[in-house]
Amino acid sequence: MGSLHMLVPLLCLMSTAFGKASVDDGMHAKKKGTIGLITDNNSRNGKEEIVAVKMAMEDFYHYSNQSFDLQIRDSHADSLQAALAARDLIDTQKVEAIIGPETWKETTSVADICSQNMTPVLSLADATPDWSTLKWPYLVQISPNQFKQTKAVVAIVHSFEWYNVNIIYDDTDSSSTRMFSRLYSDLSVSGVHISNVLAIPSLSSSSLPQELEKLRNGFCRVFVVNLSVSLAINLFQTANELKMMEKGYVWIVTDPFTSLVHSLNSSTMSSMQGIVGVKSYFPEIGLQYEHFYSKFQKKFSSENPHELNSEPGIFAARAYDAAWTLALSMIQTTNKKDQTLLDKILLNNFTGLSGKIQLTDQKLDPSDTFQIINVMGEDYKEIGFWTNGLGFSDIIGPNATFNSSMKELGQVLWPGRPWGTPRGWIQALSKPLRIGVPVIDPLKQSVTVIQDQTDNTTTFQGFTIDIFRATMDLLPYHLPYKLYPFNDTYDNLVKQVYLKNFDAVIDVSIISYRYQYAEFTQPYTDPGVLMVVPLKSKVDHRAWLFLKPFTKTMWVLILAMVIYNGFILWMLERRHSPEITGSMLNQTGTMAWLALTPLIKLDGDKLHSNLSKMVMVVWLFVALIITQTYTANLASMLTAERLEPTIDNIDQLRNSNIRVGYSSGSFLKHYVEKVLQFHPENMRNYGELEEFAEAFRRKEIGVAFLEIPAAKIFLAKYCKEFIQAGPLYKVGGFGFAFPRGSPLIPDVNKALLHLVETGKVSELENKRLASEECEDREVNGETASLSPNSFWVLFILTGGTSTFSILVYVFRMNYANSEEKTIWRLTTMIIQQCNHAKRRMSRKVSDVAENPTSSSTTHATPTHV
Template sequence: MLLVPLFCLMSTALGKASVDDGMHAKMKGTIGLITDNNSRNGKEEIVAVKMAMEDFHHYSNQSFDLQIRDSHADSLQAALAARDLIDTQKVEAIIGPDTWKETTSVADICSQNVTPVLSLADATPDWSTLKWPYLVQISPNQFKQMKAVAAIVQSFEWYNVNIIYDDTDSSSTRMFSHLYRDLSVSGVHISNVLAIPPLSSSSLPQELEKLRNGFCRVFVVNLSVSLAINLFQTAKELKMMEKGYVWIVTDPLTSLVHSLNSSTISLMQGIVGVKSYFPEIGLQYKDFYSKFRKKFSLENPHELNNEPGIFAARAYDAAWTLALSMNQTTNKKDQTLLDKILLNNFTGLGGKIHFTDQKLDPSDTFQIINVMGEDYKEIGFWRNGLGFSNIIGQNAVFNSSMKELGQVLWPGRPWGTPRGWILALSKPLRIGVPVIDPLKQSVTVIQDQTDNTTTFQGFTIDIFRATMDLLPYHLPYKLYPFNGTYDNLVKQVYLKNFDAVIDVSIISYRYQYAEFTQPYTDPGVLMVVPVKSKVDHRGWLFMKPFTKTMWVLILAMVIYNGFILWMLERRHSPEIRGSMLNQTGTMAWLALTPLIKLDGDKLHSNLSKMVMVVWLFVALIITQTYTANLASMLTAERLEPTVDNIDRLRNSYIKVGYSSGSFLKHYIEKVLQFHPENMRNYGELEEFAEAFRRKEIGVAFLEVPAAKIFLAKYCKEFIQAGPLYKVGGFGFAFPRGSPLIPDVNKALLDLVETGKVSELENKMLASEKCEDTEVNGETASLSPNSFWVLFILTGGTSTFSILVYVFRMNYANSEEKTIWRLTTMIIQQCNHAKRRMSRKVSDVAENPTTSSTTHATPTQV
């Protein structure tokens, strides 16, 4: 403890010397810096802050007193340093420290003394500024770095990871929670979690040994540099840095990997890192880079690498932010230094300096590196919301997969991508098969007692074998019969009696014991009931071939055509004359004749014959269609469910059946809400049919595969009723987190897409398929839509004929009247001429001279 004040005095003198050298003696203000002087990031921060003070002096001719205190990576020492800086040195603001644990102690003292503190910790929680109003996070939040890790894991299709994190700092715990969430969203399962306390070097080999004995070979590491070095050294000794392993590391290790010596780098060959990114370009950075290397080498001669990292850039920006804020003058007397700090908006070495809610805007771009040889290689970048890219800039092209960035050197230097898991099989997988399956077509277990052999057959067995054949590797397995319920069968996976089980329904509560593949059958439950005739009033069946509208239209056409024929034939056939009753009966007979016989009475008018021919043609088609439709209705009886409403069924006393040993008992009772007293369980499908016939049950609830087989076998007796209840489906069950599930799911998808599943299902149903499969089919009544052309034809012909008839009658009447007038006129003229001739003859007899004269001069007559 006595060394601390002495070291503080030395560091203070060093800080003052670095600022006073070549500067004015009068200081603008005092700035404090709290960091771990013995850490690499602390050394970089000290040099960077001094450089910022010097550069700001050349920029504005203003000088600041810099007071540096060593926290020794201890929260108590950090608190004491903050108290000394505020009370003794009268600092106006403090920069640092790096860890959240130290920051909480410093922020508490600074807030009590109204002194801003610019924290370099990169995992400040959201509520921190509410508790400590003078706390400002100058380091951007790194939680999005976990999204980049999840994107890497997802790119290489690793579905299981082990997580190793630092248990010494609450910020690391928060990082783990974000990592867990982002991996879960990506569909990645956390196989194991190892939290390393600070003094765990003795137990670390045993903990890593447990992880090595597991199947997962992907490790995500979020540790401090010292703990990470110890981890990789132990992993190297346990041969966990060889082919088949994957190591993904995050900050703070990756941001300091440039400072590691060659012996430490040799322990990390092949690891992939997500590193905080800052643009190492521009004249400003080049000037900073060259000056930093010289100054860092002078102050830290024992450090082999003198290149600046993200910690140096952030410390430089923090010091520049404070210098700008303290140097500003304003007329607003009530504006505090904290307000000035939060108003900064410029681009620093580490990126954009802009505060929101007293926090620097979070980072959304990270660098992906790969450790190889004596250094690391930059693979590319990841940007939140865009993905991976080889470059950053306007010409950047982003991809969702890291595979697009190029070749990665993995531990053991393999050319291909590691699988991410290993299945150490000393013997074939033990696969459990249910013996009590009511669907013999799905699974049939034949046990031969003579030679003690067991044969497995059926649809599910064929699906499982085809799936195993499509795996990208050979996976030996052996089938074992299990005589018990399906729930107990799934529990055998949890109890490790089986490595997997097949032919089980995917139900939510079973996930506590196992994890399931995707279903290979249609999911759901169907309600099956007996059928009954859909025609209740068979006495009126003769009316069913046509709709009511069709019958009305036929009657209208009969009346209309009968009237037309009566009009056309009444003048030619004396037998249709007489009383009104006689004429009406004759009219009906003429219209109905084409419907009951093809040769009608002899007609006299040509127009009548034309009407009759068309009406005969239409009547022939109508009668033949009626006969065919009626015959279809009589031979193909229409059926309907005896019960089709589940609400009415639930309130009745009808018994319902379900399969023994299945989840349906729980589903029917709890979900469909049937009373247990009305429920009956049966084994094989034949038992359901017999129960229906004996009236023991009126309804059966079957899963879709069972319902398909049952309806195919008894299609003339039973029918589906009600909706499809979406539940589960049949699948394979594996232990939770099994690495086989993704590959098995892909193989099942290949089976579905190639049509193999449908082929096997059709093969299963072929032996049970009835000839009359359309049990729900019904011959529909015919409407006028099917005959409108014929009705227009006969109606139009009849109308045309009556119009011609009327026209001819009017024309004939008009012609008769004209001839009569002409005849009358001729007769009248003839009579008039006769009378004139008679008078002239009498005149000649009385006066001959006149007569002779008249004869002598005929031209005068």
């Protein structure tokens, strides 16, 4: 059934367009029930609703061959008349259900009577509260809630960077009042300031010109209007006469007025040129709407010949869908005086002319999409669309691209036809802004006021003056101003803005309690308060200072390297030096002397081995660097003054009776006493920074609390006497103060932010500190002890050289021992052979002496040898 419901409006319209049946045919058919319609017959939306409901009844007859009796009653836009009409329809005409009316005030009267008689009422009012269906169970909201259009208004305001608006609304209707409440809330939450609110009580209000005159004399030129058609027409005609529809003004209007702009005549439109409207959207495309559009124009023109424009609007589409919904429900039920008809109404699910018809909790879902229009000439231009949660777009559909700014939709024609976007405000005073400048500023680098009595001129110089002038130069418009000196406290200076003696003041701290008098820009300095204390010399164990040039690890490594190199030299020299003999104690002393010699003198003892000389040369090089570094670091420690703060933290300060200082005329008196909780008897105030230094030296104070800009100058100038101690105490910083709701603040903030991002503020601040820069600062700093990280390459070099030398020595020793053993074995063999030969010769000689014959015989017969 749901899919069929999506097609029935189109099918019936086509059958009406191409079929031969007429409405009169349905008049003779058996009636399926009676439907009531309550509306204002004299209003444009009421006329559209009457024609649309009649068309729906005719189209439904051609679709289903079912006809209904339609009873129309005129409410005259009065709740009592609407209630009487509902009573007549129920009691006399026996209607099964009622459509309308479109205002919430009339709807409450009708809903009360209908619920008592269990008769469903399909309300065309678009501002039905959530609790309404609980109070009136037979009330059904058949038109979607339009409250989300307030978010579209907020998006338009933000698109053009307007941060102040005036609101004009109708307080005679509760729905308009609720719309105003929602609009006020959404604008405020988004950061838009509501400058003025004008409630228009009735059409004949004689005070309207006077009220608009008051708005014209203000600075805000952006107006958001939520009025009925009649009140809106009167408003714009009056505003046109007061020349409030000219260049510089912005008018943003909402529904229900925008949905009826198409019905206005040319003379009325001429007084509304350039307004931007948020209009209820419904898809005016497709075959279904084309048939409805052509048929509506013919029927509307015949019934309302005095209306110049016969085009249907959103009210006609909603009334058509409401009648179709009711007719579908009535043919599906037989007992229409109980809950059954209401249940059938709530089950409808189809796509009508105005959009999706599907009820949840007896209401249609709120509208999420609105059309943005711009009145120009005798008609209006469709600029684009706004969809909740997505933004602005040129089209509606899957191919739509969304943007957060309305500027992306194209050029808008504003009142007076300006080429650019209106600024949204106009300075109420024709003369330059009066800017108050403090004279008592203790920081002359920030503000210096030089008054020349001879020619009665005043010169303003300093960091803050430069920042303010640079900010004014960056504004997108020319804003004349003049600086005036003010010789009093800063609190009184801010109060002058509230008293309207100054249009703005500069060089003031942003403090919460000052917001009751003015509104501040963002800070242009670092926010915070610092505690400044004198320096004192550290008292520590100076008897052991000679060990401080090196870390413990460094000393251990040096000792290890001394022992290692001494051992290597002893090994290499013990065979060459006769003095390396004797007892173990004597040899140990000689080994230590060889290793320590490079640390004590540069020549060392005479060495015999080449390997020893190589080790000594490298160790001598490393020792020379180590000793020279030690000497330099120790000298620095002995000569440098090592200092520390006299007070470490604020708790230590509170526990003592030390007096504290603060700047005269500043908020610091309140801050030190109330926030930091110091007794007033222990507080002293001073003017210039030099007075703080003298007070420290005279022991009048032990601590001074200064804001960061002053503290930076003070510590830069007296860097060797004073230091920051304790944490940073957060406060607002320095800024400019303007009247509450001033339209200048957003532009000034934007300009200040640009100065910060481009580095201009840092450049000016560095320039201010340059003259007080302190050189060779040693405050609370010690000369650091040196670790092996600075010498590891040297230790590897000497250790590697020593290790290499001992390896070469061991290799040589092993080789020499092997060669010696080989020669000894050969010599022993030769000697053994020689001894053996000698013994044989000796035996032969003895034998010859004893037996000569034997010897002759032997010689005579050599062949036998």
